[in-house]
Amino acid sequence: MSAEHHHHKETFVTKYIFSTDHKMISKQFLITGMFMGIIGVFMSMLFRLQIAWPEKSFSIIEAFLGSHQQTDGIMNPDTYLALVTIHGTIMVFFVLTAGLSGTFSNLLIPLQIGARDMASGFLNMISYWLFFISSVVMVVSLFVEAGPASAGWTIYPPLSALPQAIPGSGMGMTLWLVSMAIFIASSLIGSLNYIVTVLNLRTKGMKMTRLPLTMWAFFVTAIIGVISFPVLLSAALLLIFDRSFGTSFYLSDIFISGEVLHYQGGSPVLFEHLFWFLGHPEVYIILLPALGISSEVISTNSRKPIFGYRAMIGSILGIAFLSTIVWGHHMFVSGMNPFLGSVFTFTTVLIAIPSAVKAFNYVTTLWKGNLQLNPAMLFSIGLVSTFVTGGLTGLVLGDSALDINIHDTYFVVAHFHLVMGVSALFGMFAGVYHWYPKMYGRMMNKVMGYWHFWLTIISAYGVFFPMHFIGLAGLPRRYYTNTYFPMFDDLADINVFMTVMAIIGGLAQLIFLANFFISMYRGPKASQNPWNSNTLEWTTPVEHIHGNWPGKIPEVHRWAYDYSKTDDNGNYIHGQDFVLQTTPLKDGEEPS
Amino acid sequence: MLALFYIFIAVALGVSFWQITRVMNLRNVIATDDDNNKQGKIALGFMVFLYAMMIYCLLAMNVIMLPESASLEGEHDDTLFNITFILIGIVQFIMQFLIFFFTYKYRGNKDKKALFFADSHKLELIWTVIPAITIVLLIGYGLWQWNNIMYVGDDENPIVIEVYSQQFRWDARYAGADNELGLGNVNFININKQNTMGVDMSDPKAQDDKQVTELYLPKGKKVLFKFRSQDVLHSAYMPHFRAQMNCVPGMVTQFSFTPKFTTEEMRQNPEVIAKAKGINKIRLAKGEDPYVFDYLLLCNKICGASHYNMQMKITVVEEEDYKKWLGEQKTLAQVIK
Numbered sequence: 001m002s003a004e005h006h007h008h009k010e011t012f013v014t015k016y017i018f019s020t021d022h023k024m025i026s027k028q029f030l031i032t033g034m035f036m037g038i039i040g041v042f043m044s045m046l047f048r049l050q051i052a053w054p055e056k057s058f059s060i061i062e063a064f065l066g067s068h069q070q071t072d073g074i075m076n077p078d079t080y081l082a083l084v085t086i087h088g089t090i091m092v093f094f095v096l097t098a099g100l101s102g103t104f105s106n107l108l109i110p111l112q113i114g115a116r117d118m119a120s121g122f123l124n125m126i127s128y129w130l131f132f133i134s135s136v137v138m139v140v141s142l143f144v145e146a147g148p149a150s151a152g153w154t155i156y157p158p159l160s161a162l163p164q165a166i167p168g169s170g171m172g173m174t175l176w177l178v179s180m181a182i183f184i185a186s187s188l189i190g191s192l193n194y195i196v197t198v199l200n201l202r203t204k205g206m207k208m209t210r211l212p213l214t215m216w217a218f219f220v221t222a223i224i225g226v227i228s229f230p231v232l233l234s235a236a237l238l239l240i241f242d243r244s245f246g247t248s249f250y251l252s253d254i255f256i257s258g259e260v261l262h263y264q265g266g267s268p269v270l271f272e273h274l275f276w277f278l279g280h281p282e283v284y285i286i287l288l289p290a291l292g293i294s295s296e297v298i299s300t301n302s303r304k305p306i307f308g309y310r311a312m313i314g315s316i317l318g319i320a321f322l323s324t325i326v327w328g329h330h331m332f333v334s335g336m337n338p339f340l341g342s343v344f345t346f347t348t349v350l351i352a353i354p355s356a357v358k359a360f361n362y363v364t365t366l367w368k369g370n371l372q373l374n375p376a377m378l379f380s381i382g383l384v385s386t387f388v389t390g391g392l393t394g395l396v397l398g399d400s401a402l403d404i405n406i407h408d409t410y411f412v413v414a415h416f417h418l419v420m421g422v423s424a425l426f427g428m429f430a431g432v433y434h435w436y437p438k439m440y441g442r443m444m445n446k447v448m449g450y451w452h453f454w455l456t457i458i459s460a461y462g463v464f465f466p467m468h469f470i471g472l473a474g475l476p477r478r479y480y481t482n483t484y485f486p487m488f489d490d491l492a493d494i495n496v497f498m499t500v501m502a503i504i505g506g507l508a509q510l511i512f513l514a515n516f517f518i519s520m521y522r523g524p525k526a527s528q529n530p531w532n533s534n535t536l537e538w539t540t541p542v543e544h545i546h547g548n549w550p551g552k553i554p555e556v557h558r559w560a561y562d563y564s565k566t567d568d569n570g571n572y573i574h575g576q577d578f579v580l581q582t583t584p585l586k587d588g589e590e591p592s
Numbered sequence: 593m594l595a596l597f598y599i600f601i602a603v604a605l606g607v608s609f610w611q612i613t614r615v616m617n618l619r620n621v622i623a624t625d626d627d628n629n630k631q632g633k634i635a636l637g638f639m640v641f642l643y644a645m646m647i648y649c650l651l652a653m654n655v656i657m658l659p660e661s662a663s664l665e666g667e668h669d670d671t672l673f674n675i676t677f678i679l680i681g682i683v684q685f686i687m688q689f690l691i692f693f694f695t696y697k698y699r700g701n702k703d704k705k706a707l708f709f710a711d712s713h714k715l716e717l718i719w720t721v722i723p724a725i726t727i728v729l730l731i732g733y734g735l736w737q738w739n740n741i742m743y744v745g746d747d748e749n750p751i752v753i754e755v756y757s758q759q760f761r762w763d764a765r766y767a768g769a770d771n772e773l774g775l776g777n778v779n780f781i782n783i784n785k786q787n788t789m790g791v792d793m794s795d796p797k798a799q800d801d802k803q804v805t806e807l808y809l810p811k812g813k814k815v816l817f818k819f820r821s822q823d824v825l826h827s828a829y830m831p832h833f834r835a836q837m838n839c840v841p842g843m844v845t846q847f848s849f850t851p852k853f854t855t856e857e858m859r860q861n862p863e864v865i866a867k868a869k870g871i872n873k874i875r876l877a878k879g880e881d882p883y884v885f886d887y888l889l890l891c892n893k894i895c896g897a898s899h900y901n902m903q904m905k906i907t908v909v910e911e912e913d914y915k916k917w918l919g920e921q922k923t924l925a926q927v928i929k
Contacts, residue, residue, distance in 0.1 A: 077897040152894045158841055159824040159895060165759065166896045252842030255778035255790065256759075256823040268825055268840055302698075303706040311716050333827065333836045335819075335845035338742035342735050349731050356723040357716065359687065364715065366694040368707035373631035373699060374623045381635070381695055385642075388687045392680035399730065401737040402673055405658075405666075405834040408827060408892045443621035450627075454634060458641065465645055469653040474831035476892040479900040485890070486883040490656050490870045507604050524621055531622070564706040577706065592710055 018129075020121030023544050025128050026106035027439055030432070032128075033099020034513075036135055040090035045506050047083045050075050052492075052499035054481035069147065077480040081150040082168050084478055086142065088153030089176070091421065093183055094138065096286040098131050100428045101225075104289060105194050105218040107435060111537035112212050114203025114554060116547040119196040123189050130186035134179045141175035149176035152478060154279065157250040157271050161243050164257045173243070177236050184233045191222035191229075198222075203536070205556035209313075210581070212535050212560040213306060216313050217292020220320045221285050227324060228281040235274035242266070272334050276327035283420050284323040288316060290427020291358060291387075294380035296560075297430045298362060300533045301377035302369030303577050305561035305592065308361045315354035315361075322351045332400045333407050341400045348398035352391070359388050370564070370577070374531070375449025376434035382457045383426040389461075390419025393468065408478075411471025414464045422460045429453075429512070436519065437526030441542045444523060448515040452508055459505030463498045470494055532578045535560050539582060554582040559592055625701050632699030639692035646684070655870055658831050659863035662887065662908070663849035666834030668737045676730060744848045750816035753807070755889070756789045757819070757826035757839040759896050762889060762904035763789055766802040766918060774798020774924070778822050778841075787928050790822065799925040802918065807889065807906040809851045810914035816848040829892035830906065832858070838893055851908040858908075859885045 019025060046065075049058055057073030069079040106124065110117050118124045141148045150168030151160035155176070163170040198211075198219045211219075241247040242263075250271045251263035299306040306312060328336065328344030362384045371377065393415045396402050406412065429452075436444045470491045475482060482488040529538035536556070540548050562579040566572055573579070573589055585591060623631070661670050744750060752767040754776070767773045774795040781790040791798050809815055819828055821839035828847075829836045837847040858864055864885050871883045891902035909917070 077900065081894065081897070081899070156825050156893075162824070165824050253778045254823055254841050255781050258783070260778050260781070265842075267842055269843070301700075303700070305708065305710040307709065308711055308716050310711075334838050335840045335843060338738065341742070342738060345734060345738065346731055349727050349734075352727055353720060353724050357720055360719040361716075363687065363690045363694065364709070366691070366698060368709065369694075369698045370700045370704045370706040371628065371632070371695060371698050372623050373628045373635075373695070377623075378631065378635075381691060385688060385691050388691070389684060392684055395680055395727075395730065396673065396676050399672070399676065399734040401669055401734045401741060402676065404741070404836050405669060405831060407836055408829075446621050446623060446627065450631065450634075454638070457638065461642060461645065466649055466653070469649055469656065472658065473653075473656045474658050474829075474890075476829065476890060478894045480897075481900055484901040485888070485903065486871060486875065486880075487867075487885075487888065489874050489883065490867065492874065494653075494656075503601075504604070507601070510605075561710065564708050566705070566708055570705070 018125060020117070020125045021544070021546060022106045022110050022118050022121070022124060023439070023548075025124050026103050028128050029098060029102035029106060029131065030439075032132060032135055033095050033103060034516075036090050036094040036138075037099060038509075038513075039139070040087050040095055041506050041509060043083045043087040043090075045503055046075070047080055047087070048499040048502045050080055050480065052496045054483055068145070078147060078150055078167055080480045081152070081166070081478065082147045082172070085150050085153055085155075085168070086138075086148050089149070089180075090138065092153060092282065092286065093180070094135055096421070096424045096428070097187065097282070098183070100286065100424060100431075101218065101221060101289050102128070102131065102190060103428075104214070104293060104431050104435070105190070105222070107439060108214055108537060109194055109197050109218060110201070111438070111540060111548060112215050112535050112560075113198060113201060113206055114536050114549075114556065115197060115201035116549075116553070118193050119201060120193055123193050127186045127190040127193065130182050130189070134182035134186060137175055137179035137182065141172050141179065144171040144175065146170045146172060148172040154275060155239070156275075157239060157242065157268050158254055161239060161251060162254070162256060162261075169243075174240075177240055177243075180236055181233060184229045184236075187225055187229050191225040194218055194222040195226065203553045203556055206581075209310075210556060210559045213295035213309070213312055213316075214289075214292040216316055217288045217295070220316050221288045221292075224281045224288075224320050224323060225285050228278040228285075231274055232278035235271060235278070238274075239271065269331070269334055269336055272331050273327070273336075276330045277324075279330065280327040281323045283416070284319055286424045287387075287420050287427075288319070290383060290424040290430075291316075293427045293431040293434070294362070294383045296535070297376045297380040297434050298365050298384075299561055299563065300434075300531050301372040301374055301380075302365050303372065303563045304365055304369045305563055306361070307364040308357070309559065309561060311357055312361055315357045318354035319351060322347055322354070326351065326398075329398055329400070329403070332403045345398060345400040349395065351398075352395060355387075355391050355394075359384060359391070372531075374433065375444070375446055375453055376430045378450070378453045379426045379430035379433065382453065383423045383430065385457070386418045386426065386460065387423045389465070390415055390417070390423065394419065405474075406471055408476055409471040410467050410475050410477055413477050414467035414471060417467075418460075418464050422464065426457075429456075432516070434531065435537075436516075436523075437530050437542070438537055438540075440520050440523070441526050441544070442519055442523035443526050443530065444519045445515050448511050452511045452515065455508035455511070456505055459501045459508060462501030463505065466494050466498060532576075534562060534578050534581055536581055539580065556581045557584045562592055565592070623700070628700040632696040635692045635695040639688065639696075642688055642692070643685075650681075655866050657863075657867075659858070659861055659867065661832075661834050662851060662853050662858055663833040663835065664852050665741050665849045667852075668733075668740065669834045672730075672733055672737055675733070679726065679730075741847075741849070744814075744816055744846075748814050750814040750848055751810070752816050752818065754789075754818045754820060755807075755828050755839070757821045757828065757891070757895075757902075759823050760891070760898035760902040762805075762828075762891075762902065764804050764807050764904070765789055765791070765924075766804065766921070767797075768800030768802055768923060770797055770800060772797045773818060774801050776820060781822070785928055789820075791924060791928070793924065793928055799923060801924045802921040803924060803927065804921055805904070807904060808914055808917045809906060809908045810911040811851050811854050811857075811908055813911060813914075814848060814850045817846060819845045819847070824895050825893045826891050826895050826902070827893035829890045830887065831890070832887050836892060854908045854910060855885070855887060858887070 887906035
């Protein structure tokens with residue numbers, strides 16, 4: 001494809017709606033993801049209110065929940081479960097999978113490998129619109145009469161299969177499944193496109209071993225997605241069969257509402273296997289792009305090469321491989337054979353090794369750097385911090401013998417929120433601050449960025465650090481209230497503290513939203529390479545054009561991390577502390 | 593409290609609005625040396641905050657933790673947990689220090705040059721091998737303990753008890769004199785005849801089974817729990833015994849442990865006394881009855897609207913008291929006509 005082919009006139013519809021340009025599609029993903037994110041975070045505020053003050057009436061709850069969902073400003077137990085379910089679903093899939101991967105894979109893959117666009121612009125457009133439709137279906141499901149799906153984001157049957165068991169398993173669950181089926185189609189089309197693009201459309205000189213780590217992360221993420229998402233689709237399809245056509249894949253021997261149901265021979269454990277075969281790789285589908293983004297941001301802003309480039313690639317591949325053979329650690333107490341538990345403990349705890357390598361490499365990259373503490377850099381540093389904090393407790397949870405007693409307690413909630421929720425969000429924010437000039441041609445405000453970062457990290461730790469301890473006190477997750485257990489009465493103050501922190505954190509996101517939308521129109525115009533970065537996307541013009549580069553696609557002569565490269569006398573070889581990938585090697589210059 | 597909350601929100605909104613109008617006029621958008629200096633120092637300040645919070649949590653929240661394991665098998669869980677926690681605690685304290693101290697120490701400056709340092713196989717080898725060895729040791733202990741808990745030897749001759757779950761209550765069935773449970777299946781449920789657990793009354797083994805709504809366990813005897821569910825997934829969580837197993841419709845799952853302290857003994861445990869004291873201070877202030885420690889079985893798998901109140905009391909007693917209590921319970925043959 002060449003730039004000259006794109007001179008036909010664009011209408012509003014082809015430019016902003018049914019666009020096949022990867023840069024526009026990436027913005028569409030970002031805005032849709034942000035919209036879903038606002039819903040998901042707002043829901044968490046509502047149920048945090050319930051957890052902290054279970055008997056208190058709130059007019060905000062009265063205002064936002066319908067008469068079926070609350071009584072005099074106190075939410076109903078069903079609604080509480082619906083809120084945690086949809087919060088999880090939206091944050092995991094719609095924000096941190098589509099919103100994060102969709103945005104930055106689309107924006108960066110063609111730009112950083114030196115391609116005019118994705119391998120298939122049309123499929124790329126389809127991928128976004130399927131995502132949009134699935135978002136709409138998910139939002140619509142919030143308004144059905146019996147409420148949205150409320151069996152937890154893991155939708156374990158039989159609870160998710162039987163409307164007699166919980167009202168949300170009626171129409172709400174049907175729409176959830178439909179939405180997710182469409183979502184998976186979107187994700188698969190997107191992932192295939194990313195894989196093909198990275199493999200086939202790299203510019204001259206862009207060897208795989210010269211790709212920026214963002215590219216490696218997105219590429220491997222797409223592969224994991226292609227391997228695991230189809231399994232979730234089949235899990236969802238079989239659940240649809242059980243729910244609507246009377247099959248018994250997951251159900252057996254059930255007596256409910258005074259009658260024995262006809263289901264025979266199925267097993268909920270089968271569903272758990274299928275679900276977590278996606279569910280666990282999903283964690284890395286969320287996390288790897290964030291780690292890729294932070295690798296890039298940390299290296300650029302440290303003015304140093306990323307430490308251990310090849311080890312970083314190795315650990316991405318190691319994590320990806322291991323991620324597909326550890327799903328059983330979610331099921332240690334599911335009733336599966338204890339021998340399987342041993343195997344999954346072994347593979348799970350092994351993941352600590354590549355993860356540790358990554359964390360140490362980040363810290364070494366900071367060491368003796370010349371750190372430019374832009375908001376994107378702070379968010380990346382924050383990511384390393386929360387990734388370490390959350391990752392370490394994985395050693396406790398991954399050990400089957402210890403998992404027995406903390407499985408499904410708040411300890412788990414604290415662990416995964418820090419290691420994949422907060423970390424991935426930080427990666428997403430780092431990406432937005434860093435590539436905003438590439439997306440919108442303007443700069444975001446740094447002072448607001450600083451406020452956003454510090455308020456967010458303080459509140460994130462404020463919510464999730466104490467949460468470990470109420471988990472260790474034995475408090476199960478997904479309890480509407482713990483007032484029926486006097487043994488948990490001493491956790492009330494901590495819960496109030498966490499809720500206040502969560503509200504501060506939620507409100508801090510308003511600063512980001514204001515910054516994002518105001519900067520779009522009032523931010524100062526960006527220069528071509530504002531962060532003095534090496535990668536190819538900063539060689540394109542600030543104003544977006546079809547085909548990315550006017551004229552020829554640049555040729556690549558070096559890896560992406562020649563920052564502060566000096567000669568023996570300590571002078572910069574190229575006269576400045578960064579060297580674009582397009583700069584040829586000088587005579588006698590050692591390739592890195 | 594509510595008014596305070598609204599005031600808080602109003603203030604936060606006000607402050608952010610004021611900030612926005614003030615800073616939006618700023619045209620300088622890339623971090624300067626001044627910014628690096630300031631943010632580096634804030635990072636150091638944040639590190640102090642993080643350390644303070646971690647230390648505070650570790651010290652102050654000790655009292656709310658679960659007391660020591662009340663089962664023999666759980667002792668190793670506690671040891672393994674302590675080892676793991678100390679280990680990750682050390683790593684956490686070192687790593688967070690490095691992250692935020694480096695952010696401060698190497699904050700950017702026009703006059704500085706970063707060190708071009710792209711690779712060191714020695715360093716990478718060190719931080720691959722050390723975690724690997726540590727992890728192998730942890731896994732080794734963990735797997736040994738896992739096998740310890742999950743496999744019950746034939747010679748151990750445990751007391752068999754069925755725990756039965758439904759939305760939203762627990763029942764239990766003791767295997768009786770023959771220590772074997774009669775066959776159970778939802779098709780045998782007959783509410784009118786009080787056969788609520790679906791026991792096949794034509795099975796000879798079922799006749800001496802005893803159905804109860806509270807668990808009594810003898811101290812020092814191994815108990816093997818068999819779990820069933822009649823509707824959705826539940827999870828039988830007995831945190832004081834370090835025990836948990838899902839109840840799965842259509843299959844029987846199991847878990848076993850040996851109670852170590854009677855309920856009375858546990859009430860005299862200093863950790864329990866400290867925790868109960870804290871709880872009772874709160875309950876007294878609210879005008880509620882004082883809390884007395886009891887072992888509990890809680891549902892720990894989302895199971896529907898009343899998931900948050902699905903519990904069963906467990907009482908551990910000396911063996912002779914257990915036998916006396918069990919003798920007083922009616923057999924199924926007496927109850928189900």
